[in-house]
Amino acid sequence: MLQNHKADAVMTETYRDALANRFQSAVPFANTCKMQITRIDVGAVEMMLPYRDEWLGDAERGLIHPGIVTALVDSACGSAVLSQFDSYEPVATIDLRMDYLRPALRPLDVICRAQCTRITQTIAFASATVWQIDADTPIATSQAVFMRSSRRLRERT
Amino acid sequence: MTTRLQRARRLARDEGSYSELLALVPFARFLGIELDGEGSGVTARLPFRAELVGNRQANALHGGVTAAFMENAALLELMLRLDLDRVPKSIDFSIDYLLSGRAEDAYARCEISRVGSRVAHAVVRCWQQQESMPIAVARAHFLLAALE
Numbered sequence: 001m002l003q004n005h006k007a008d009a010v011m012t013e014t015y016r017d018a019l020a021n022r023f024q025s026a027v028p029f030a031n032t033c034k035m036q037i038t039r040i041d042v043g044a045v046e047m048m049l050p051y052r053d054e055w056l057g058d059a060e061r062g063l064i065h066p067g068i069v070t071a072l073v074d075s076a077c078g079s080a081v082l083s084q085f086d087s088y089e090p091v092a093t094i095d096l097r098m099d100y101l102r103p104a105l106r107p108l109d110v111i112c113r114a115q116c117t118r119i120t121q122t123i124a125f126a127s128a129t130v131w132q133i134d135a136d137t138p139i140a141t142s143q144a145v146f147m148r149s150s151r152r153l154r155e156r157t
Numbered sequence: 158m159t160t161r162l163q164r165a166r167r168l169a170r171d172e173g174s175y176s177e178l179l180a181l182v183p184f185a186r187f188l189g190i191e192l193d194g195e196g197s198g199v200t201a202r203l204p205f206r207a208e209l210v211g212n213r214q215a216n217a218l219h220g221g222v223t224a225a226f227m228e229n230a231a232l233l234e235l236m237l238r239l240d241l242d243r244v245p246k247s248i249d250f251s252i253d254y255l256l257s258g259r260a261e262d263a264y265a266r267c268e269i270s271r272v273g274s275r276v277a278h279a280v281v282r283c284w285q286q287q288e289s290m291p292i293a294v295a296r297a298h299f300l301l302a303a304l305e
Contacts, residue, residue, distance in 0.1 A: 029219040065184035071221025
């Protein structure tokens, strides 16, 4: 019994490691931007976007465009939901809301911590915080909702 | 003194040439956004390319790309319509996804609902095959003047 439990834990670990390791190859846009999962736990991920001048929305003032921050948050929240599962199943974003608390500045990387806050048969809720230097001084917070695939729902029930 | 934004806006309004305006926003150029149309009917276009895909298996447009494209469409519309001397700052942005984005070009149109002295509100629609079947709708607030 105990051994079986251990074997399950190892398998679950492998699935999450695979999520992090194959993230860029499975998500072409993440590869384009070199977004990477820097930490993964059950229902929580940390994702990093390395700085590039191409992210600027206001080159004169050196401000990063909010759109690339939104793209990072969407990826991080989706990954946080996937990390809650025991095996891969597709999810689709239903809605996402961003609050831009502070401007994101040149030339700093952007880090997002996302967690899955509640999961049901059909829906998954996630929230995220984004920062550059200090996690206690966030540049953005976000809430997102995802839909699980109906095919998997039929298999689950 | 004429700022780059003022010069870009004049070129866009008077000659329908949007390259100067897009040049002010490096991230819009990175995504490959184009602006078409004149007067009140400017449409933003996101030409499809494989690097914008969010799921290799499903070959669907990345949801974050759709959001970023719509946020750009709103910002560019504000820069074009209003007599600002700086790029507006985003306050918040909220998107509802209606259909999965396909591996093809996307279009967006922004409507500025209200312009106050400091804050503007905008609504954006994004579609692919038919304008009447949006893949996403979004709303956003922008700060027009820095609060010192």
